[in-house]
Amino acid sequence: MFTDFDFSVIFSNLPYLFFDGMRFTLMLTALATVGGVVLGTLIALMRLSGIPGVSHFAAGYTNLMRSLPFVLVIFWFYFLLPYVGQWVIGASRPIAVGAFMSALVTFTLFEAAYFSEIMRAGIQSIPRGQVSAGYALGLRYWQVMSYVILPQAFRNMLQVLLTQTIILFQDTSLVYVLSITDFLGAASKIAQRDGRLVEMYLFAAVVYFAISFALSQIVRQLQARTAIVR
Amino acid sequence: MNYNWNWGIFFEASPEGTGTYLGMLLSGLRWTIVTALCAWVIALVFGSLVGVMRTLPSRSANWFASVYVEFFRNIPLIVQLFLWYFVLPELLPRAAGLWLKQLPNAAFWTAFIGIGFYMSARVAEQVRSGIGALPRGQAMAGKALGLTTAQTYRYVLLPMAFRIILPPLTSEFLNTIKNTSVALTIGLLELTARARSMQEFSFQVFEAFTAATLLYLLVNAVVVTGMRFLERKVAVPGYVAMK
C-alpha cells in the first residue's frame, strides 16, 4: 500500500515547512492569543459593566462573532480591512494590508469573542464578597478588577484559556482559504508542486496531532498546580 | 469610499447561467443545511457510541474511545477533510480509489462524512460528561432491578443524559453548520463558497458577504428557537437541571 509513496519529499523540504510555514503558524497563534485575551477581557468587563449601550455592544459583538463561520469572517476582514485602513488614515484609495496583518487582525478580533465568554464566566465565578471587600478597603473599580478579581479569574480559567489557545492553533490552518503560507499552506504548496499529496497531508496531520496532543497534556498537568485554595 | 454599492445585484443574472445571484446564494444555503444535517446524524450516532464506551467498565472500550476522541480532536478539520478527500482514495485498492475519485458530488460525501466524524468526537465528550453528571445510584438502581448494562444505558442513563446535554449539544450542532464552510476548500458549493463566487463575479463584496452573514444568522436563530422548543417538550417535570 505504501510502496508508491516517497516520503523523502518531507525531509528535503523540512526547512521550508518549518521555518516558513510553522513559524507563521506559531507566531499567529501566539500574537492572536495575547491580543485576543486582552481584548476579550475588556469585552467581558464591558458586558458585565451594567452600562446599557456598552454592555449591549459587547453582547452583540460576541454573539455575532460566535454565530458566523470563521471562514466567512476571514473573507470579511480580508476585504474590509483595506477600506477601514483607508478611512482611518484618510487615504484616497483602499490601502493594501499584508497577509499576516490581515490574518492577525482577523484572528485577534474573532477569538476575542470566545476569550471574552471564558473570562466572563471566570469573573462571574468570583464570589461577590470579594468585590465588596475590595470596595470596602477604598479601592476603585479598576483597582478592584486589576488586583482582586482578574488575577483570580485568570487562575480559575487558565485551563480553559489554554484549551482555547490550542483550538486557535488548529484554526490557523484556515488561512489556507487566502492562500497564505502557514504550515498547512506550505505543506500544500509542496504537495501540489511535487505531486505528493498523500505524503504531505499525512505529514501535516501527524505534526498538528503531535503538537496539539502534547499541548493538551501539558494543560492537564498544569491544572493540578495552579488551583487556588479557597 | 471608492466602492459602488449595488443592492440590486441579487436580482441580476449570475454568469453561471442558472439564475440570479440570490438563487446562487440560496442553493449554497441548501448545501449548507443538507451537509450539516447529514454530518450531524453521523456525529450523533458515532458520538453517542463512543461517549458510552468512555463510561463503560471495560478498559479496552475506554482506551479505544480515548484514542478515537484524541485523534479527531487534535487534527484541524481542514486537514481531516484533505485526508478524506485526497489521501483516502490513494490508500485504497486501485479500483475503489478510482470509484471514489469519480463519484459525483464527491465533495458533498467527503464533507459530511469528514465533518460528521470530526464532530462525533465532541459529541462523545458531551455524552460522557452527561452520563457522568448523573448520580451514581442511577446505574446501581438499574442493575438492582436486573437490567443488563445495555438496558440500563438505553432506559435509565441515556434518556436523562441527553436531556442534560441538550444545551451544549445545540452549540455543537451550530458548530456543525459553521464547519460546513470549511468544506469549500474541497469544492463543496455551500453558502460561503457561493458568496465568494458572487464576490468574484460581480465585485459586490459587501453585498455578497452581508447576505451570507444574514443567512447564517437566520439559520442560527431558527436552530436556537427550535432547540428551545425541544428542551421544553422533553423536560422532566420537577427535575432541576444541572446549571
Next chain:
Amino acid sequence: MDRMIDIQSISKWYGPVQALKSCTTHVAKGDVVVVCGPSGCGKSTLIKCVNALEPIQSGDIVLDGVSLTAPKTDLPKLRSRVGMVFQHFELFPHLRVLDNLMLAQEKVLGRPRAAAEAKAVQLLERVGLIAHKDKHPGQLSGGQQQRVAIARALAMDPIVMLFDEPTSALDPEMVSEVLDVMVALASEGMTMMVVTHEMGFARKVADRVIFMEAGEIVEDADKEEFFGKPRSPRAQQFLSKILQH
C-alpha cells in the same frame, strides 16, 4: 463632631422589596453599638449602607461630618477611612496574608512598601498571627482568617470599624478568639458598629443595642436598659429566646 455615624431616616429598596424603612440612629465617637434582630430584618443591609457598599434611595448618612449622598463626596476615599469585616472573611485568596494587609495601604493610601509592611507586621503581631504572614488564606482556619481580616481593616487606620456578623460563619471553638480581638479593640476606644447574634459580647462591651425587625429599628437603647427592661415587646421576646442558652 460628637457623632461618628449619623443615620438620618434612610430607606432602601431591593427592586420592589423595601429592606430598610426610614431608619434613624447614630453612633457616637468611641461608642460600640450592637445591631441585632431576626434573619432578614435588614441589619446586614443597614451596615452595608453605612460605608456606601449599598446605595440608599432616601435619607442620608453622615460619616464624620461627610454626607454619603452628597454628589461631590469621594466615596472610595471615604471607604478607606471605614474598616469593614465580613461574615465570610473575604480575604483575597490569591495573595499572601501579608499582601492582603498591604494591598490597600499601598494602592489607596499611597504608603511606601516598607511602611505598609511594617504596619502589617505590627497588626499581625497584635492579633497573634505573625507566624502565618507568608501563608495564603486557604491555609488558615476560619478564626485565623477572620483575625487577619480584622487586621486588614485596621491597617487602613480607620476612624470607625463595621462588623457584619463576624462570627456567624465560624466553628463555635473559634468564636472566642475573634471576639477577644474585638473586645480589645473596643477597650482601646475604637468606634464600632457590630451586627451580631453574640449577646454575651454585647453585654460585655456594647454601649448601645439596636434591635431591628422587618426593616425597621424597633428598639434603640443603652445596654443596661436593653438587657434590663426593653421597651418593645418584640425585643423582649427576642431576648428571652436568645438568652436561654
